[in-house]
Amino acid sequence: MTDINFNIDQPDLPEERINKHKDFSKLMYNYQLATKPLNKTPLHKYKHRRIYLIILLVLLVMFIIIEVMDKDEKPQEPATQEQIDTPGN
Amino acid sequence: MSVHHKNDMDLKQEMQLVEAAKIDPARFNVLYDRYYKSIFVFIYRRTADEDVTADITSQVFLKALINIKKYEFKGVPFSAWLFRIAFNEVNMYFRKNSTNRVVSLEKNGLHQIVQEVEEGENVDAQQRMMTALKQLDVDDVQLIELRFFEKRSFAEVGTIVGITETNAKVKVYRILDKLKKILGKKNN
Numbered sequence: 001m002t003d004i005n006f007n008i009d010q011p012d013l014p015e016e017r018i019n020k021h022k023d024f025s026k027l028m029y030n031y032q033l034a035t036k037p038l039n040k041t042p043l044h045k046y047k048h049r050r051i052y053l054i055i056l057l058v059l060l061v062m063f064i065i066i067e068v069m070d071k072d073e074k075p076q077e078p079a080t081q082e083q084i085d086t087p088g089n
Numbered sequence: 090m091s092v093h094h095k096n097d098m099d100l101k102q103e104m105q106l107v108e109a110a111k112i113d114p115a116r117f118n119v120l121y122d123r124y125y126k127s128i129f130v131f132i133y134r135r136t137a138d139e140d141v142t143a144d145i146t147s148q149v150f151l152k153a154l155i156n157i158k159k160y161e162f163k164g165v166p167f168s169a170w171l172f173r174i175a176f177n178e179v180n181m182y183f184r185k186n187s188t189n190r191v192v193s194l195e196k197n198g199l200h201q202i203v204q205e206v207e208e209g210e211n212v213d214a215q216q217r218m219m220t221a222l223k224q225l226d227v228d229d230v231q232l233i234e235l236r237f238f239e240k241r242s243f244a245e246v247g248t249i250v251g252i253t254e255t256n257a258k259v260k261v262y263r264i265l266d267k268l269k270k271i272l273g274k275k276n277n
Contacts, residue, residue, distance in 0.1 A: 004223055004230060007137060007193040018129045021143035024118050030147070031114060031154050 103167050111158050121150055124168050128175050131239075134193035135179050145182060149175045169248040176231075176249050192222070192230060198238040205237075206269045221271040229264045236261050 103120075110117040128149055133142040152174050160170055183190055199215050206218075222230060228250075235246045236257075247257035 003189040005137070005189050005191045006219055006222075007134075007191055008199075009195050010137075010193055012130050013133060013139065015126065017139065018126050021129070021139075021146065022121075022125050023147075024121050027117075027121065027147065027150050027154065028115065030151050034151065034155055 100162075100166060104162055107157065107160060107162075107167055110154075111160075114154055114157075117154050117157065120167065124171055125150075127168065128171055131172060131175050132179055135191055136182070137191040137193070141182065145175070145178050149178050152178070163248065165244050165248045169245050172245075172249045173251065190227065190230070192234055192238070194234075194238040198240070202233065202237045202265075202268075205265055206272060217272060218268070221268050224271050225264065225267065229260075229267070232257070232261055233264060 106116070106119050110120060125146070129142060129146045132145045132149070133139070136142050136145070149171065153171055160167070196215070199218060203214050203218050222233065225233070232246065232250065235241050235249060236243070241249070243257045243261070244254045246261070247254045250257065252260070
């Protein structure tokens with residue numbers, strides 16, 4: 001069963017009461033707010049360039065460290081027979 | 090002819106206003122002025138709360154303005170698109186809040202629906218019809234409301250609810266059958 005209240009022959013609100021809520025400039029303001037891009041300043045024009053450079057540098061150093069660690073972890077190739085049977089042994 | 094019908098000339102003029110608003114949102118003011126009252130009344134008849142209605146109405150026009158570029162003419166007035174947004178916003182309001190839905194009806198509309206389901210025309214029949222309406226699903230009540238209490242065409246009912254005109258027709262007649270069955274059970 002649906003919870004419904006029936007309003008029978010109830011008059012609509014008077015026009016003045018309805019017009020009291022009408023405000024096109026408020027609508028336009030809300031529209032501007034809703035459609036304005038969140039980040040107004042493009043990243044490259046951002047004030048704190050130094051911070052971005054430091055972050056970039058840290059990331060670069062981390063990348064190099066990871067690369068070097070990867071190389072160290074690689075297993076060394078087993079020595080060939082020739083190297084083992086060197087003259088003098 | 091329903092009060093919501095428009096002739097081709099009106100539709101063409103309205104389309105020009107819509108196209109202008111697509112280019113310059115400030116030009117939306119003509120459509121805003123034209124439909125503010127009818128959208129407000131549409132929502133007020135379903136909520137019976139002035140402040141809630143004002144909030145939902147401003148939300149409807151904001152959504153309309155944001156999405157106006159996506160609007161395409163489909164043979165029904167622009168207002169049908171606005172009513173569809175309003176319809177969805179009202180449904181969203183009732184989903185979020187546990188308040189009862191309101192159905193505003195005139196005795197004429199009730200009289201018409203009583204006639205459709207072949208009930209005797211008296212006060213008791215109208216009372217029983219209201220009780221029967223309460224037994225329908227929310228979606229069914231909304232269709233009856235749009236068709237009989239607001240006297241909209243099937244094309245407009247379809248646009249507002251988001252179904253085809255034929256589908257709206259079929260659904261409304263099925264609901265009338267349902268009402269007949271509910272009233273039949275009560276009479277037996």
